[in-house]
Amino acid sequence: MNDVAIVGTGQTKFSKDDGDVEKLLFESTKNCIQSVRNCEPKDVEGVLVSTNNNSKYLGAILSETMGIQPKISHSIEHLCSSGTNALISGYAYIFSGLADIILISGVESATNPGQILEWDKSRGSFEHPIYWASMLTKSYKRKFQITEEELAIVSAKNHKQAMDNPFAYSNEPRTISEVMNSKQITDDLRILDCSRSCSGSSSILLASEEKAKTISDQPIWIKGIGQKTTSASFTKNILEEIESTRIAAKTAYKMAKIGPNDVNVAEVHDAFSVCELMAISELGITASDKSGEFVRDLFNTENRMINPRGGLIGAGHPLGATGISQTIEIATQLQGKSEKRQISNLKTGLIHNMSAAGTSSSVVVLEN
Amino acid sequence: MNDVAIVGTGQTKFSKDDGDVEKLLFESTKNCIQSVRNCEPKDVEGVLVSTNNNSKYLGAILSETMGIQPKISHSIEHLCSSGTNALISGYAYIFSGLADIILISGVESATNPGQILEWDKSRGSFEHPIYWASMLTKSYKRKFQITEEELAIVSAKNHKQAMDNPFAYSNEPRTISEVMNSKQITDDLRILDCSRSCSGSSSILLASEEKAKTISDQPIWIKGIGQKTTSASFTKNILEEIESTRIAAKTAYKMAKIGPNDVNVAEVHDAFSVCELMAISELGITASDKSGEFVRDLFNTENRMINPRGGLIGAGHPLGATGISQTIEIATQLQGKSEKRQISNLKTGLIHNMSAAGTSSSVVVLEN
Numbered sequence: 001m002n003d004v005a006i007v008g009t010g011q012t013k014f015s016k017d018d019g020d021v022e023k024l025l026f027e028s029t030k031n032c033i034q035s036v037r038n039c040e041p042k043d044v045e046g047v048l049v050s051t052n053n054n055s056k057y058l059g060a061i062l063s064e065t066m067g068i069q070p071k072i073s074h075s076i077e078h079l080c081s082s083g084t085n086a087l088i089s090g091y092a093y094i095f096s097g098l099a100d101i102i103l104i105s106g107v108e109s110a111t112n113p114g115q116i117l118e119w120d121k122s123r124g125s126f127e128h129p130i131y132w133a134s135m136l137t138k139s140y141k142r143k144f145q146i147t148e149e150e151l152a153i154v155s156a157k158n159h160k161q162a163m164d165n166p167f168a169y170s171n172e173p174r175t176i177s178e179v180m181n182s183k184q185i186t187d188d189l190r191i192l193d194c195s196r197s198c199s200g201s202s203s204i205l206l207a208s209e210e211k212a213k214t215i216s217d218q219p220i221w222i223k224g225i226g227q228k229t230t231s232a233s234f235t236k237n238i239l240e241e242i243e244s245t246r247i248a249a250k251t252a253y254k255m256a257k258i259g260p261n262d263v264n265v266a267e268v269h270d271a272f273s274v275c276e277l278m279a280i281s282e283l284g285i286t287a288s289d290k291s292g293e294f295v296r297d298l299f300n301t302e303n304r305m306i307n308p309r310g311g312l313i314g315a316g317h318p319l320g321a322t323g324i325s326q327t328i329e330i331a332t333q334l335q336g337k338s339e340k341r342q343i344s345n346l347k348t349g350l351i352h353n354m355s356a357a358g359t360s361s362s363v364v365v366l367e368n
Numbered sequence: 369m370n371d372v373a374i375v376g377t378g379q380t381k382f383s384k385d386d387g388d389v390e391k392l393l394f395e396s397t398k399n400c401i402q403s404v405r406n407c408e409p410k411d412v413e414g415v416l417v418s419t420n421n422n423s424k425y426l427g428a429i430l431s432e433t434m435g436i437q438p439k440i441s442h443s444i445e446h447l448c449s450s451g452t453n454a455l456i457s458g459y460a461y462i463f464s465g466l467a468d469i470i471l472i473s474g475v476e477s478a479t480n481p482g483q484i485l486e487w488d489k490s491r492g493s494f495e496h497p498i499y500w501a502s503m504l505t506k507s508y509k510r511k512f513q514i515t516e517e518e519l520a521i522v523s524a525k526n527h528k529q530a531m532d533n534p535f536a537y538s539n540e541p542r543t544i545s546e547v548m549n550s551k552q553i554t555d556d557l558r559i560l561d562c563s564r565s566c567s568g569s570s571s572i573l574l575a576s577e578e579k580a581k582t583i584s585d586q587p588i589w590i591k592g593i594g595q596k597t598t599s600a601s602f603t604k605n606i607l608e609e610i611e612s613t614r615i616a617a618k619t620a621y622k623m624a625k626i627g628p629n630d631v632n633v634a635e636v637h638d639a640f641s642v643c644e645l646m647a648i649s650e651l652g653i654t655a656s657d658k659s660g661e662f663v664r665d666l667f668n669t670e671n672r673m674i675n676p677r678g679g680l681i682g683a684g685h686p687l688g689a690t691g692i693s694q695t696i697e698i699a700t701q702l703q704g705k706s707e708k709r710q711i712s713n714l715k716t717g718l719i720h721n722m723s724a725a726g727t728s729s730s731v732v733v734l735e736n
Binding site for chain 1: 370420422425432433437438439440444445447456459464465466593596601616723
């Protein structure tokens with residue numbers, strides 16, 4: 001067999017400070033390698049850095065700093081889903097036998113590029129993501145009779161869940177009414193509907209089946225992978241759907257030999273409140289016209305199934321680190337090591353990470 | 369079997385003009401897909417862009433332009449060896465079953481970043497690559513009694529070979545004496561010892577064994593892969609060696625089950641004249657103290673075994689495209705389609721691509 005496992009994880013606190021990407025990478029990588037019982041920097045055969053930062057040769061710089069002399073090293077960029085792109089690339093290197101242990105490190109500074117679709121002027125100067133998010137929100141609410149309160153619950157729930165995440169950007173609880181009365185940004189969006197760009201780094205160590213069994217007590221296995229890019233422009237999107245997520249999920253479920261009902265816990269890409277509702281629908285976890293109700297039930301029963309670490313809205317969104325941080329949460333949950341955030345009886349978890357108004361999605365299924 | 373083949377190739381002319389990366393990518397990709405008998409853009413499942421350009425989401429932009437809706441897409445950066453990093457990543461995706469057909473497109477504009485080791489101030493303001501190349505040249509010449517004429521032959525040979533490459537930056541023949549009398553840049557380097565940064569794009573289509581046999585008459589197989597990063601700083605290097613190349617070559621030969629004597633043709637990373645001599649030594653094609661003589665013999669007998677397309681010195685060095693262009697040359701030679709440049713009786717070819725003063729190397733072995 002050629003299974004690939006997550007064997008180590010490390011993070012930095014996400015913050016609004018303008019972070020130094022090299023220092024952030026070093027900190028999360030150090031924490032990551034130290035988290036593994038029996039692994040030294042010299043054992044690491046690949047270093048993939050996921051970021052939108054413009055610095056060059058970061059894979060080699062991180063390797064130098066850590067005392068790693070890898071076979072494979074480079075940087076990977078695909079906007080907000082750079083992290084899962086790097087993770088899946090690491091999987092492929094290990095599965096194909098080119099390396100046994102690979103470090104995946106994501107990093108972003110709050111002021112890094114990659115936060116707007118610079119090439120897409122089809123809405124004139126309305127180029128900030130809040131405008132596409134606003135259009136999606138208006139359309140999705142109308143088509144599926146989602147209420148303003150249900151949207152506000154997404155944010156209130158994720159802020160609440162982030163309170164138990166020591167790495168989260170936000171440590172403030174937000175009530176539904178605080179969300180609904182927060183500063184209005186567009187007709188359909190308030191400030192607390194939006195994730196915040198921030199600085200932070202997250203790292204994962206991947207290992208081949210053989211290595212994983214010797215260096216880890218609780219390897220978490222990558223069982224399903226799906227990816228899809230449908231467009232480079234938001235213009236082509238149907239406003240109530242995220243086609244790339246639907247296709248990626250189908251591929252990932254097929255590979256993992258599961259269906260959406262088997263998913264016990266998921267981190268989904270809630271760049272804005274509406275994205276969480278759209279994501280859980282496209283992933284098949286609930287129906288679109290039930291998505292508001294679904295999230296309301298989670299909130300009322302304190303069920304952390306969706307975005308237990310607080311999602312992007314609660315934990316912050318350091319672009320290149322986001323997908324890796326999502327993956328760390330699911331892996332840690334499946335190991336039973338999520339402390340105050342721990343959900344019981346988990347077997348299967350899912351990560352959903354997307355880019356550029358949902359024009360591109362990655363879905364990864366993990367099992368313990 | 370899980371073999372991976374090169375099934376299509378496409379290039380643009382390399383030039384000193386400040387190129388538009390999107391247009392260059394489009395041109396080489398169009399040529400690449402058209403080169404394959406039975407492949408449409410919709411069949412392409414992955415788009416990996418290798419570049420040092422700071423534009424984001426180029427994989428999706430190229431896909432949009434071409435009518436591709438890939439599973440996998442992102443950009444890859446590792447300075448001058450970004451191209452082979454992307455190629456090897458594509459191999460891993462296909463080998464692991466995540467995709468059957470992947471496009472690898474490298475691009476650079478002459479003014480793009482990535483041309484100096486910005487983080488390495490250990491030689492003060494002497495940060496341009498000519499300074500490390502000058503130090504390597506002085507040391508290598510002294511240790512292995514290489515003459516100035518032998519170094520000049522590298523450049524004269526590669527300029528001559530580039531004359532038959534319609535995509536090359538240089539179309540001018542350069543005699544040994546012209547090289548030796550060209551403008552002096554440092555104590556040990558003249559202008560014609562240096563490759564030129566330029567604009568250009570090169571694309572390759574990779575396919576799984578099963579797909580390759582249905583869409584290509586002459587698939588070229590990737591049989592060996594080796595990579596190594598030893599440092600992020602030139603300072604640690606021993607001046608007469610390129611350790612990363614030696615290690616990468618050993619891995620690639622082992623995987624391909626061949627030795628250096630089996631190599632019939634090679635593209636090596638002659639960023640400067642001395643790099644060609646060092647590369648062919650570290651690859652085991654000749655001994656270090658015979659490398660000058662070896663290249664003199666090639667030149668005198670018009671044997672194109674090393675850098676048949678003109679290498680970086682003759683063809684130009686658009687960073688992110690270089691490794692892909694080197695690979696195209698070896699694949700085309702192994703297909704017997706190199707026209708005026710064709711070498712006869714080829715079975716095995718090799719690509720050597722490196723970054724940042726040889727601190728990182730990739731070696732790839734191809735067979736027909």
